[in-house]
Amino acid sequence: DVVMTQSPLSLSVTLGQPASISCRSSQSLVYSDGNTHLNWFHQRPGQSPRRLIYKVSTRDSGVPDRFSGSGSGTDFTLKISRVKAEDVGVYYCMQGAHWPPYTFGQGTRLEIK
Amino acid sequence: QVQLVQSGGGVVQAGRSLRLSCAASGFTFSTYGIHWVRQAPGKGLEWVAIISSDGSYEYYADSVEGRFTISRDNSKNTLSLQMNSLRPEDTAVYYCSLLTTVTSFDSWGQGTLVTVSS
Numbered sequence: 460d461v462v463m464t465q466s467p468l469s470l471s472v473t474l475g476q477p478a479s480i481s482c483r484s485s486q487s488l489v490y491s492d493g494n495t496h497l498n499w500f501h502q503r504p505g506q507s508p509r510r511l512i513y514k515v516s517t518r519d520s521g522v523p524d525r526f527s528g529s530g531s532g533t534d535f536t537l538k539i540s541r542v543k544a545e546d547v548g549v550y551y552c553m554q555g556a557h558w559p560p561y562t563f564g565q566g567t568r569l570e571i572k
Numbered sequence: 573q574v575q576l577v578q579s580g581g582g583v584v585q586a587g588r589s590l591r592l593s594c595a596a597s598g599f600t601f602s603t604y605g606i607h608w609v610r611q612a613p614g615k616g617l618e619w620v621a622i623i624s625s626d627g628s629y630e631y632y633a634d635s636v637e638g639r640f641t642i643s644r645d646n647s648k649n650t651l652s653l654q655m656n657s658l659r660p661e662d663t664a665v666y667y668c669s670l671l672t673t674v675t676s677f678d679s680w681g682q683g684t685l686v687t688v689s690s
Binding site for chain 1: 607616617618619622631632633634667669671672673674675676677678680681682683
């Protein structure tokens with residue numbers, strides 16, 4: 460199984476400051492279709508997860524452009540350029556290149572300092 | 573709009589069975605594979621199962637293989653998860669999700685809590 464490792468596991472960020480989350484996979488996430496199957500999700504307390512980014516760097520509709528994804532192969536990063544209060548919650552990376560099983564990172568909890 | 577609405581869940585004794593359902597609307601259900609994902613209390617997300625768009629194949633996490641069965645009815649736009657021989661470690665919020673990785677939309681149900689008592 461592909462292991463997804465996120466760091467840090469928690470972040471405390473001042474409003475308006477940037478935040479960065481790393482996600483590393485135990486195998487390359489480049490699929491036979493040429494796409495890299497790496498998603499980022501955000502889960503607010505008591506809510507369902509919401510996908511933010513797919514294919515490493517493509518933002519979902521309605522996702523603010525302060526969120527950006529980057530990376531390739533086995534190393535990926537989610538960046539928030541200026542953290543807002545609504546960004547609190549847990550962020551997960553997930554791979555869909557080598558399945559079953561689909562695998563998630565452990566999650567990174569973002570709080571406001 | 574794209575919607576997945578879940579039903580079922582509740583409290584059940586270990587060893588018993590429970591069935592979860594997920595009703596889809598707002599998209600062509602029969603063209604998408606669909607998943608169940610769960611989240612134990614205070615823990616992260618765990619993939620549980622997938623069924624293909626036409627129901628021709630299904631895969632399961634090792635932790636539920638042989639006990640859970642995923643199924644779908646494309647004529648009714650519904651997904652189900654039959655959970656047998658439940659264990660306390662199956663206690664979690666269960667989500668149905670498209671969990672797409674290359675298409676421009678994704679969707680998750682609202683989640684349903686399953687509590688297995690020993």
